[in-house]
Amino acid sequence: MSGVRLRAPLSPLLSQMDAQGLDYDSRRVQAGFLFFAFPGSRADGRQFALDAIGRGAMAVASALPAPEGFPAPWIEVEHGRQALALSARNFYHRPDERIAVTGITGTNGKTTTSYLTDAILRAAGKTTAMIGTIEYHLGGRVLPAVNTTPESLDLERLFAELERMGGSHAVMEVSSHALALGRVYGLNFHTAIFTNLTRDHLDFHGTMEEYFAAKQLLFSGAGGPPPAWAILNRDDEWCRRVELPRECEALWFGLGQGVTVRARHITSNLQGLRFEVQNRKERFMVESPLLGKINVYNILAACCAGLSYGFTPETIAAGIAQCRAVPGRFERVDEGQPFAVVVDYAHTDDALKNTIAVARGLGAKRIITLFGCGGDRDRTKRPLMGKAAAENSDMVVLTSDNPRSEDPLAIMNDALVGIRRTDVPLAIEPDRATAIDRAIKEARPGDVVILAGKGHETYQVLKDKTIDFDDREVARGVLRGFGYHREPK
Numbered sequence: 001m002s003g004v005r006l007r008a009p010l011s012p013l014l015s016q017m018d019a020q021g022l023d024y025d026s027r028r029v030q031a032g033f034l035f036f037a038f039p040g041s042r043a044d045g046r047q048f049a050l051d052a053i054g055r056g057a058m059a060v061a062s063a064l065p066a067p068e069g070f071p072a073p074w075i076e077v078e079h080g081r082q083a084l085a086l087s088a089r090n091f092y093h094r095p096d097e098r099i100a101v102t103g104i105t106g107t108n109g110k111t112t113t114s115y116l117t118d119a120i121l122r123a124a125g126k127t128t129a130m131i132g133t134i135e136y137h138l139g140g141r142v143l144p145a146v147n148t149t150p151e152s153l154d155l156e157r158l159f160a161e162l163e164r165m166g167g168s169h170a171v172m173e174v175s176s177h178a179l180a181l182g183r184v185y186g187l188n189f190h191t192a193i194f195t196n197l198t199r200d201h202l203d204f205h206g207t208m209e210e211y212f213a214a215k216q217l218l219f220s221g222a223g224g225p226p227p228a229w230a231i232l233n234r235d236d237e238w239c240r241r242v243e244l245p246r247e248c249e250a251l252w253f254g255l256g257q258g259v260t261v262r263a264r265h266i267t268s269n270l271q272g273l274r275f276e277v278q279n280r281k282e283r284f285m286v287e288s289p290l291l292g293k294i295n296v297y298n299i300l301a302a303c304c305a306g307l308s309y310g311f312t313p314e315t316i317a318a319g320i321a322q323c324r325a326v327p328g329r330f331e332r333v334d335e336g337q338p339f340a341v342v343v344d345y346a347h348t349d350d351a352l353k354n355t356i357a358v359a360r361g362l363g364a365k366r367i368i369t370l371f372g373c374g375g376d377r378d379r380t381k382r383p384l385m386g387k388a389a390a391e392n393s394d395m396v397v398l399t400s401d402n403p404r405s406e407d408p409l410a411i412m413n414d415a416l417v418g419i420r421r422t423d424v425p426l427a428i429e430p431d432r433a434t435a436i437d438r439a440i441k442e443a444r445p446g447d448v449v450i451l452a453g454k455g456h457e458t459y460q461v462l463k464d465k466t467i468d469f470d471d472r473e474v475a476r477g478v479l480r481g482f483g484y485h486r487e488p489k
């Protein structure tokens with residue numbers, strides 16, 4: 001536990017013992033492990049400490065005081081997650097010092113920017129890991145994502161595994177929760193990216209200032225050195241407030257004043273994006289099948305990451321072109337039909353508005369928006385989602401989206417309150433597959449059909465069971481039923 005701040009010195013016996021493993025989940029503890037007990041959001045980790053000892057843990061480390069009469073050594077540390085982070089780095093022999101890690105933070109665009117950055121690294125011939133919301137990638141293997149940013153222990157383990165595979169670069173989404181909790185405490189980032197900051201997650205952080213303070217930690221280098229490179233959105237007022245350590249090289253991307261890496265001559269249409277990237281030394285064209293001007297920012301950020309690794313413009317442009325889609329983020333289902341079908345994860349009124357605005361910006365003739373509201377979740381957003389869809393679309397198809405234990409018709413009724421304030425043409429169909437069929441049938445050349453809410457999800461949660469359900473597969477089936485067909489590239 002070298003470097004970990006303790007509230008009381010270790011007993012001589014304990015300081016001579018080496019842990020056989022570390023864990024914060026008592027179910028995985030084996031003989032000789034050191035167990036970390038956190039004050040969890042759902043259960044107090046101390047409840048699990050006894051279980052861990054029962055499974056052979058040598059001791060418990062925690063910022064909480066030992067329960068009365070605890071039957072095993074209890075190491076009281078100043079900060080539980082920081083202690084885990086430092087111990088995990090030591091246990092795995094600091095792989096993050098040898099792996100070049102890119103950390104991406106911000107309210108929106110983290111997942112997209114990480115896919116783009118990973119594509120550039122792979123275009124440069126690197127074996128990579130990518131860690132984020134949708135899934136984790138480890139040198140070509142796909143692992144399910146547990147958290148957008150995993151616990152430090154899982155991160156270091158992934159990095160160690162990447163190193164064993166001959167990998168050299170990792171890209172990860174760094175959520176503000178992870179920063180505030182200390183999941184990336186002490187981690188060495190080569191490159192840190194800040195996409196933007198808008199209102200979100202204030203239930204956790206309290207105020208925008210605190211939300212921002214969490215983001216700032218990525219650049220100050222909490223518990224470790226600051227990143228060698230800082231990549232920031234110059235057009236975002238919060239990014240401009242970031243304080244950068246002197247040794248950190250900054251690249252400012254954007255379209256406005258004061259940028260070092262800029263996009264010029266932007267073409268945005270249903271085929272994708274094309275623009276020139278210009279920095280002090282060079283200019284190069286990039287082309288991407290990703291849609292919507294929002295992605296200009298994500299692509300610029302990824303290009304900057306490529307520049308921070310010294311890659312050539314050709315390599316960077318090749319990587320950008322090779323990133324064909326980000327699962328469930330304005331993802332196109334293209335079977336060669338004369339209208340667009342996009343699947344998007346938007347499941348709040350604000351996200352719906354944004355997604356529909358992207359479709360408008362692409363020159364859609366009409367926009368047909370399909371959406372539903374989740375059951376057993378915030379009811380107040382249902383009429384707001386209805387209103388957002390109705391006010392901004394030319395037709396709305398109201399359906400189900402994970403109704404869970406609620407009656408799908410009752411959920412739809414709540415959404416209808418917002419839709420009925422407008423006179424938008426409306427179809428109501430609780431069965432999502434039938435609804436997708438209906439929405440696509442309505443489309444005429446030049447229209448955009450937005451299938452909102454599920455994005456990359458591949459299931460639908462019903463009252464008594466969870467069924468396989470993938471908007472992209474269902475839409476593809478419908479299009480093929482109409483005789484469209486395109487061979488995958």
Ligand SMILES: Nc1ncnc2c1ncn2[C@@H]1O[C@H](COP(=O)(O)OP(=O)(O)OP(=O)(O)O)[C@@H](O)[C@H]1O
Pocket residue numbers: 106107108109110111112113133148173195196294295297298329330344345346354355
């Ligand atoms: N640079 C951007 N600026 C504003 N909005 C964006 C940007 N990039 C993506 N978005 C919007 O945010 C949505 C989520 O994008 P993405 O998954 O890349 O972000 P994220 O930061 O990983 O989000 P989450 O915190 O939900 O994982 C997209 O569907 C898009 O509508």
Ligand SMILES: [Mg+2]
Pocket residue numbers: 110111132133134148173
């Ligand atoms: Mg994400």
